[in-house]
Amino acid sequence: MDTPFVRFAFPVAVLYLFYWALFLNPVMDTGATAGLSTDATREILEHCKQLLAEKKFGQALPDALRLHQAFPENHIYIDQLANIYGALGRFAEEAAMWEKYLLYAPMPGEGCPQIAVAYKKQNKDAEALNAYERCYTMEPNSDNILFYAEALERNGNRAKALTLYQQGVKRSPHYADMIVGLARVEMFMDQIADARKRVLEVLKTSPDNVDALLVAGMVCTRTGEYAAAQKYLQHGLQLSPNYQDLRIALARVFQSKRNTSAQIYPGSDTAL
């Protein structure tokens, strides 16, 4: 220690070690309760994150499972695992994880609408509807109103869907999906004038909104404005060629035109 250089270098090295241990490479605490050591946890977490960034979900799964097993109530790991299951198409496990997320997360609304979507992907409509309803009860924000209303609509409960859409439009007057949803239900409930007015307003500001084009086409079909209906639906198909509902609606337009034409000019339906 009497060499001047050593006398100087030694405390400098120790100080650097302090700096390295405290600031450059601190032990991260993940808020855990049991299982893995903090260093091991950090290592696994980093590895898992890297795999997820590379979209290697299958390889990330064992890491995510280890973290979840070690810290079963940590909502961050639950969220991670649910997303991995979703990406791997294991929707039943994904839904189970989202259920857990709702239980343990400080902001359970963050699990919406993923939980309902996970049920929907399993074709469990009743569970999906129930999940949408829970999300809506938990956080009645515009998105949850829309998702719940759409689910109700799919399940045939148009009256309740209508009420919800109306609530949503009041809350978010410029939310296009909400307005289109409301117009669609109004159309099915024979409130054609209201539906028409609403959907045309959306098309004024968003002429390429495919859902609005579909509803506009259907409304026009119902009012016998086949040319307009055809125009809307064909424009929609140009924008979204694989949208099956547009094709069906367009087919119905042709069908209706054929029927009308047959009534006016019997025997000339082939002209269409």
Next chain:
Amino acid sequence: MKRPLPYIAGRMVFAVFFLLTSLYCLLAFIPFTYQQVVKAHLLPALNQFAELHPALHGGMLALVLLLLCFDRQAAAQVPRAGRRLRMCLLIYVAVESGFLLFRHVLATLENSNASYIYSLLAFLPILGLALLDWVELLPIVSWSHSRHDEDRSIFRAACWTAGFVTLLYGVIAYIPRGGSGLVTNFPAGIFAMGVSGVTHALALIAFFVVLNLLMVVASWFAKPALAQFLLFYLFGATVLWLVFRGVVFPGMSFQGWRADCYAAAFSLSLSAYVAGLCLRLHKRTGEEIRSGFAFSFWVGSKPGNPRFRRTLLALVLLALCGYGIAAATARNDWNYLLQKVAAIAVWVVALRIFYVAVRRYPAVSRRSGTLLLCSTGILFAYRGFQMAQTQLWTLAHSKQTCAQFLQTYAGYNASFKLIFDAIAPEPSDGNFYRFLTKNTNIPRSIPISPAEVKLVEHLSSETRSKPNIFIVVIDSLRRDYLSPYNSEVDFTPNIERFAGESVVMKNAFTHYGGTGLSEPSIWVGGMMVHKQYVTPFAPMNALQKLLETDGYRSFVTRDSILQTVVAPSPNLTELDQGIGGMNYDLCTSLDELEQRLTTQPANHPPLFAYTQPQNIHISVINREGAKSIDNANYRNLYAPYASRLRRMDGCFGKFVDTLKSRGLYENSVVILTADHGDSLGEQGRWGHAYTVYPEIMRVPLIVHLPAALISLYSNPRSVAFSTDITPSLYYLLGHKPTAIDPMYGRPLFTERAGEQAAYQRDDYLVASSYGAVYGILSGDGRSLFVSDAVNYKDYAFDLTSNDVGGSSVNSSTKAKYEKKIREGILAINRFYHYKGGE
């Protein structure tokens, strides 16, 4: 070393006077402290100091004269430069005194750059006296040429100090200081002590390693003792600068280059001054200085026999002082500022006591290497403990996670918190925090023009009969201390009765956790740019516009904030005139209001009253000794707060009875609310300033409607804000519909339920009034995300449970809410045409 006490006392008084002058000027420069401390007379003694400043400064002139004459012999021996300096210093102080006689600077300070310049100028006399000491004495003090290392003594002193502060603050954590102390089971207590022990050991040992390095550097010079002395004071100045930057100024919401400059000026001035005083006192003994470190610490050169009793007595006194300061400051602290600073002072004094007790030094130390290896060992022990702590924590069988427990424990142990916060990992991306800081407490030097707040398109007087309006905003009133919100409360029967005749908004919040912005936002009826304040305020004061339009006769307690916000008017009579801002008492205010009501003519115009009593403000409670004012049992509630609230309840009940007896009640809108809540010991935290915790953001909101308006629709479970009061009054007085804008509040009462839907939003921006702490309230008031740029942390709270600690959030949630906060802040900035914060 002999210490002439009068001389030391005189030097201390001189330094304290100018440091206090400087700090006062700085408080006037920082917008938040200018409004809350200087203008609001939060610390009346400080304002008295400002008033007496010219006279006191004259006293300082006399004092410096005495100090300079103290050692005539020394004066005779000093070089010419020293004599000139003496003359310059005297002339400077005399000129300054004369100037202050004609211009009363401190009492007339404004929130401007001039205050900052004055704050720096105040260091000049201190620096002058320090320079004098250095110039006169440094050349004539006898410094040893040989090397005297003291590694072993310092190492031992550091270890003892670590043990002492661990024990002291470990015990203090469990002692109730106002509210309940820390409550843990035995294993958790042992765990806490262990964590605290290794953490303190680490900090003190790091200090030892730095000193060791300084000793090595000093040994390169011809006079190692002199080099040690200079290096240690430089090191002291650096530590002080870091303390200012890391502890003091974040707690005052003061950051940036100005903060750094001030911290540097303060640290250098103080270090130079103390070092100078050290030289001055040593000069009297004339002995050779062998150890620069000992000399810096005001310890004699020769190690004496350690006296156990004296050491023990000193430690006991220090422990009592440490506890006394912790107890006195816990309830009245800003972001743990005072407690942390006090902890640092305790460390320094303890280190000195132990150093004196253990010091022995050989001519040249042979043990530095071993001690440094031991230091490394302590670092490894700390690291090992950190890695194993989650496993160890399982032995405590607690419901909390280890991280949550340590966060809680730090709230009760200021000394541990100091290190815990200092070594907390830096945020991976500080951009968002910088964005928050940039948009918070926008200084007065950045001009922002007033924006027109129009809650309705055309505001014109309505011919219909108008109700009277009485708004009582109780500063710091927590809703869970009121029986309408908490069935376990039995000491607010009058408010309960009033609630029975009113609409109780069960889910009410404030947008701002602190009076500074919360109170003005009630008058605006919406959110404001984070500046105290945009002036003139009148274009934004929607409530006063309404009152003027509808011809109300107003009675308003114009506290220091409303003096800016509410413009004087012939129709406005001030309540509580001549009473200091922090002395507003609900009973006095309502008594005065009752008297004024009795003097109104029979056909008086509609009446409006607004008062904001301070009875239960934490600083008022502390000023009054933090004692209950009756002998009732308030179980788990904070008795000093609850007992005052009981008294206020009586006065409020009496006021309501007066309104009833005079036939005014059924034609009046009576609103009882708060500007914000308060922390009353949750996880060891008290008060409100830089925090957005659930107990601070929730407020009571109880609205009594006149009989004619009672049929209006309201949804008591919906999210409501104190900013909804003004839009509600607009609606109730027939000015409708009020604007639908995220900036504005909403009418709580409407003719049809459907009218309210358009005002509802998914998320609401909330903020601290004084610091860069913002949050998003979502899920109809069920969740609160907080981004804290003062402590560089994020939390999420589940408001459906009694979640006082909060949880960490994942990166996607953090990103989502940060985006919402950013959008909210930028929307406000756009509204006020402020572009500087992007």
